[in-house]
Each structure stands twice: as structure tokens, then as C-alpha cells.
Amino acid sequence: MKRDMDNLNLRDAFRPMPEETRDALMSAARSVKEDEPVKKAAFRTVLIAACVIVATMAVAMAAGQIFGWNDFFKKDYGADIPKTAQEIMATCEPVSWQEGDVAFTVRERYSDSRLAMISVEARLADGVKGILAADDFTEAIGAYGENSAAVAKQLGVDPSMTWVEAAKELNLPLYSVRATLEIPSELWGSEAYEDPMFNDDGSLTYFSLQPLNGQISGEEIKARVYLRTKLVNLEDVEDDTNVTKEYVDLPIHTEKAIATAEYIVPEGTKVLDAFQIDSIHAELLPSGLHFTTNLTALEGATQDMALDKLMVKIVKENGDDYPTGITLSSGFSNLDTWPQIPYTQMISVDQIPETIHLVFPDGSGNDTMLVLQLKK
Amino acid sequence: MDRGFFIAEIETCSDMMYRVAWSILRNEADVQDALQDAVLKAWEKRDKLREEKYFRTWMTRILINVCYDTQRMHRKIVPLDKIPVQNTSAPDPDLAMALEALPEKLRLPLVLCYSEGMTYEEAADVLRIPMTTLRGRLRRGKKELRKELDAE
Incomplete structure (x- = not known):
């Protein structure tokens, strides 16, 4: 028998906490003493991938302005996209299509050897009234935080209300849209991401980014955009009768690297006593600085160790993080070249630093730190 | 504190x-x-x-x-x-089995958001992943959960 996914209560998947476990937990809590010293870690706590700021920044918008990539990045990650990439994106000619009652316009597009990204404005066509949502229309409107809570306020509903509930209450049609960048799979790097931001005029901007593997530079990518519009059946949200979708071609030129460099790694430098650092390459792109740390797994090192423990963090001299790179990812997407491991990451800066500080956390506070100089 | x-x-x-x-x-x-x-x-x-x-x-x-x-x-x-x-003493054992069949990468975001009521921001902060990645995992997790439940 098919289950009603919208009315599943996931808490029913768990048995109640046994009293013995509750007693043990509360006993531990009551055992703490006010005068116990606070433990200081040797290094700052290391964050994996990007840093999500819980207290989001309020973004002030002039009426009629449409959110772009820099707004998206600044809102969630507190950093600007490097100026060079912003300038390239600003020169893009908009390209538009219509899918059903929704007009899609690619406002920004950019690519280099390490990523391809677009932002697409989705807007109800002239004369069409309704509410525009992304693809998670059964979620609370306020689930995205301040940005989507503002939509609830404009609609005059509580942000805890779902999009479907709001459409029913206001007696308005509900449109769900998606606009994602599709890149040939042979160019893929790490995990792609997509997300919307809601503009104050009822439209939304859909952001889509695919990290690339460095194999293309200075050429054109035969990219496509997947456009999907669904007029939601408010009584049966699974009904896909009113869905229109298509793939449209969107060639994107890949920008070349501005500069490349290598750092001096003392011979025999090891991490976790299991991995040797062979080299560290830096590639300065308009979108930021991309690092590849090439390691070799030594005898006794296992892939589990690499997956569980191997982390390379590049920090400033004072230990602070650099602004996170646009790809929002670091690490290795697979171990196909074992025992060679290329560990990649990006930071959002416009220059190659003369000196870099690397931190290799071992998970117990005893981190290894290396200071490396640029090879002249 | x-x-x-x-x-x-x-x-x-x-x-x-x-x-x-x-x-x-x-x-x-x-x-x-x-x-x-x-x-x-x-x-x-x-x-x-x-x-x-x-x-x-x-x-x-x-x-x-x-x-x-x-x-x-x-x-x-x-x-x-x-x-x-297996969590057979859960109120919904079929749901428990279906949830446990999911890979942890997909299971944990579902638990944080749909069992514990965290917002995307909160769950992404807890898991130290971008919100966009979280949403992708929630989407895939729901799809896989549906498949597991339909298979029972």
C-alpha cells in the first residue's frame, strides 16, 4: 500500500528513549561542576566545506532588483565573489525562454576550468497571477530563513505555512519551478548545487553551479539549462499533469587561468603518518584561487583513513579562514587514482599568497601545521 | 552558561x-x-x-x-x-526499517529536518554542509524513502 509521504511522521520511526538511557544522560548532565575548567583546543575547530552562518545577513534591495550570485554568496557565506568573476558575469547578455506560464531568463553565466554557474530569473508571464515557489513547495515558506520569510510577510501568511497551504488560503495558483545547469558528465568535478532566492517582486532567482575537473580551459562548453514548470494541483501535489519541461542549449565560454604557481614542499613531508605531500599547485582563476594538494598514500594507509581523517585546510597566518570558495567544497570526489590522492579546494581571493599556512587536523586537537613558500 | x-x-x-x-x-x-x-x-x-x-x-x-x-x-x-x-519497537516499524535502509548521508538530514523540525539553515549548520547540499540530500532522501516504503 502506498504511503502518504506528506503525512508521514518521521518520529514514529523511533522508539521512545528507554528510561535507563535517559537516567544515564541526565546523570552525566548533573555531574558537571560549575568550577570545571573550560577546555581550550590547540587550534580552532576546523569546519568541513563551507561555513554556514546561522544569523543571516539582511540584504537590502531596491524595488525591482533581482538577486544575483554575489547576493546569494554574501547572504549565506558572508563573502564576495572575486571581482573579476563579477565583472565577467555583469557583461552577459540575458537569454530568455517561456515554459508554460513562467518566463525564464538567464541573467548571469560564468565558467572556468573549475566551475560553471548560472543564475536564472523565473517570473510569471504577463497577466498570470499566482505564487511562485521552488521545487519544495510542500515545505514551510520560511524554511530558507529570512529571505523566504519575507515572501510569507508579503503574502500576509505565517512563515510556518507551506506554499501549498498559502496558495489554498489565498485562493491563488501555485507554480513550482526549477532551472538547473547541465554540463557533460566527463567534465564534472565534485558535487553540484542549486538553490533559489526569492526576489521582492514575486519572482525568484535560481542559482545552479557545477564544479568541474580542470580538463577544459579557454573553450566553449556545450551546456544546457533544464527548465521545469509545474502548476501544482493543490489537492494532489503528486499529480504531474501540468508539468512542462525542456532542455535548452546554453553554450558557455570557459575563462582561462590568470596565473599558476607551485609551493615548496620539503621532501618527505607526511600527514597523519600515512600520507606524503608530493606537491601543492595553485591556479588563480577569475572565480578565485584553486589549490590541488597532491598526496600519496604510504604503506599501511587505507582508503577508510583517507575518507575519515584526511583534511587539508588553508588558513591565514592568524589561523582565520579565508573567504570560502564558490564551489563550496573541498576534498577528493573519488579515490580512483589511489594511492595518488589529489585534494582540491578553493578560496575567494584575487591573488596568489606568497606564503600559505596549511592545517591537517587529526580529529583529537593535535593538528599538524605547515607554512609553505611560493616557488619562484 | x-x-x-x-x-x-x-x-x-x-x-x-x-x-x-x-x-x-x-x-x-x-x-x-x-x-x-x-x-x-x-x-x-x-x-x-x-x-x-x-x-x-x-x-x-x-x-x-x-x-x-x-x-x-x-x-x-x-x-x-x-x-x-532493527527498531521494531518503534510506533511505525515499517517506517523505521525504511529509514534505516537509507545511507546515513541521506538519513540524517531527513531526521534533523522532518523529525526534529530544524530549518534548512540549522540543519546545514549542524552538518557543516552548504544549505544547497542539504536540500539536494533531502530531495534524494525523500525519493529513496518513498521507494523503500513502496517496496514493503
């Missing part, structure tokens, strides 16, 4: 902590150990909590890290009494 506040918050979060730890470790003995370790670790690091209103997400993050440490320690040798058991 004073001791009284800490104890009160742990009591408030206790059921949530149990469900999160169970969804990773799936073994009562390990869950009990992880809960106690996480509480003691949280007290040690109490100066890291920026504002008391973020206690729940902060505590959840510490608990998840402790659960992963426990998993790593037990990966090589799994005594018979520590092999994960």
Missing part, C-alpha cells in the same frame, strides 16, 4: 538527542555512551556557544561528532551485542 541552564537544556533536548544518536549508531549501548560523552564534551566546550538560543543546534553538532568518533572506533571489530538491531 551556568550549570542550571545547561541541565535544563539537556533535559529539553534529550529526546531529540536520542533520536539523532540512534539514527547514526542504531545500537542502544553505543547510543548511551555517545549521549553521555557528548554531554560532558559540551560542558567542556561551553565557552564556544555564541548565544544560548543556539544551544540545540550546537549540542546536536557535538553529539553527531561524538557519534562519528564512536562509529570509527567500532568499525573494525563489531561484537555481537553491538550489531545494529
Whole structure:
């Protein structure tokens, strides 16, 4: 028998906490003493991938302005996209299509050897009234935080209300849209991401980014955009009768690297006593600085160790993080070249630093730190 | 943060902590150990909590890290009494089995958002992943959960 996914209560998947476990937990809590010293870690706590700021920044918008990539990045990650990439994106000619009652316009597009990204404005066509949502229309409107809570306020509903509930209450049609960048799979790097931001005029901007593997530079990518519009059946949200979708071609030129460099790694430098650092390459792109740390797994090192423990963090001299790179990812997407491991990451800066500080956390506070100089 | 506040918050979060730890470790003995370790670790690091209103997400993050440490320690040798058991005493055993069949990467975001009511921002902060990645995993997780439930 098919289950009603919208009315599943996931808490029913768990048995109640046994009293013995509750007693043990509360006993531990009551055992703490006010005068116990606070433990200081040797290094700052290391964050994996990007840093999500819980207290989001309020973004002030002039009426009629449409959110772009820099707004998206600044809102969630507190950093600007490097100026060079912003300038390239600003020169893009908009390209538009219509899918059903929704007009899609690619406002920004950019690519280099390490990523391809677009932002697409989705807007109800002239004369069409309704509410525009992304693809998670059964979620609370306020689930995205301040940005989507503002939509609830404009609609005059509580942000805890779902999009479907709001459409029913206001007696308005509900449109769900998606606009994602599709890149040939042979160019893929790490995990792609997509997300919307809601503009104050009822439209939304859909952001889509695919990290690339460095194999293309200075050429054109035969990219496509997947456009999907669904007029939601408010009584049966699974009904896909009113869905229109298509793939449209969107060639994107890949920008070349501005500069490349290598750092001096003392011979025999090891991490976790299991991995040797062979080299560290830096590639300065308009979108930021991309690092590849090439390691070799030594005898006794296992892939589990690499997956569980191997982390390379590049920090400033004072230990602070650099602004996170646009790809929002670091690490290795697979171990196909074992025992060679290329560990990649990006930071959002416009220059190659003369000196870099690397931190290799071992998970117990005893981190290894290396200071490396640029090879002249 | 004073001791009284800490104890009160742990009591408030206790059921949530149990469900999160169970969804990773799936073994009562390990869950009990992880809960106690996480509480003691949280007290040690109490100066890291920026504002008391973020206690729940902060505590959840510490608990998840402790659960992963426990998993790593037990990966090589799994005594018979520590092999994960099915949660047949849950109110909805079919749902419990379907959830447990999911890979952890997809299971945990579902638990945080749909069992514990965290927002995307809170869950992404707890898991230290971008919100966009979280949403992708929620989408895939729901699809896989539906497949598991339909298969029963």
C-alpha cells in the first residue's frame, strides 16, 4: 500500500528513549561542576566545506532588483565573489525562454576550468497571477530563513505555512519551478548545487553551479539549462499533469587561468603518518584561487583513513579562514587514482599568497601545521 | 552558561538527542555512551556557544561528532551485542526499517529536518554542509524513502 509521504511522521520511526538511557544522560548532565575548567583546543575547530552562518545577513534591495550570485554568496557565506568573476558575469547578455506560464531568463553565466554557474530569473508571464515557489513547495515558506520569510510577510501568511497551504488560503495558483545547469558528465568535478532566492517582486532567482575537473580551459562548453514548470494541483501535489519541461542549449565560454604557481614542499613531508605531500599547485582563476594538494598514500594507509581523517585546510597566518570558495567544497570526489590522492579546494581571493599556512587536523586537537613558500 | 541552564537544556533536548544518536549508531549501548560523552564534551566546550538560543543546534553538532568518533572506533571489530538491531519497537516499524535502509548521508538530514523540525539553515549548520547540499540530500532522501516504503 502506498504511503502518504506528506503525512508521514518521521518520529514514529523511533522508539521512545528507554528510561535507563535517559537516567544515564541526565546523570552525566548533573555531574558537571560549575568550577570545571573550560577546555581550550590547540587550534580552532576546523569546519568541513563551507561555513554556514546561522544569523543571516539582511540584504537590502531596491524595488525591482533581482538577486544575483554575489547576493546569494554574501547572504549565506558572508563573502564576495572575486571581482573579476563579477565583472565577467555583469557583461552577459540575458537569454530568455517561456515554459508554460513562467518566463525564464538567464541573467548571469560564468565558467572556468573549475566551475560553471548560472543564475536564472523565473517570473510569471504577463497577466498570470499566482505564487511562485521552488521545487519544495510542500515545505514551510520560511524554511530558507529570512529571505523566504519575507515572501510569507508579503503574502500576509505565517512563515510556518507551506506554499501549498498559502496558495489554498489565498485562493491563488501555485507554480513550482526549477532551472538547473547541465554540463557533460566527463567534465564534472565534485558535487553540484542549486538553490533559489526569492526576489521582492514575486519572482525568484535560481542559482545552479557545477564544479568541474580542470580538463577544459579557454573553450566553449556545450551546456544546457533544464527548465521545469509545474502548476501544482493543490489537492494532489503528486499529480504531474501540468508539468512542462525542456532542455535548452546554453553554450558557455570557459575563462582561462590568470596565473599558476607551485609551493615548496620539503621532501618527505607526511600527514597523519600515512600520507606524503608530493606537491601543492595553485591556479588563480577569475572565480578565485584553486589549490590541488597532491598526496600519496604510504604503506599501511587505507582508503577508510583517507575518507575519515584526511583534511587539508588553508588558513591565514592568524589561523582565520579565508573567504570560502564558490564551489563550496573541498576534498577528493573519488579515490580512483589511489594511492595518488589529489585534494582540491578553493578560496575567494584575487591573488596568489606568497606564503600559505596549511592545517591537517587529526580529529583529537593535535593538528599538524605547515607554512609553505611560493616557488619562484 | 551556568550549570542550571545547561541541565535544563539537556533535559529539553534529550529526546531529540536520542533520536539523532540512534539514527547514526542504531545500537542502544553505543547510543548511551555517545549521549553521555557528548554531554560532558559540551560542558567542556561551553565557552564556544555564541548565544544560548543556539544551544540545540550546537549540542546536536557535538553529539553527531561524538557519534562519528564512536562509529570509527567500532568499525573494525563489531561484537555481537553491538550489531545494529532493527527498531521494531518503534510506533511505525515499517517506517523505521525504511529509514534505516537509507545511507546515513541521506538519513540524517531527513531526521534533523522532518523529525526534529530544524530549518534548512540549522540543519546545514549542524552538518557543516552548504544549505544547497542539504536540500539536494533531502530531495534524494525523500525519493529513496518513498521507494523503500513502496517496496514493503
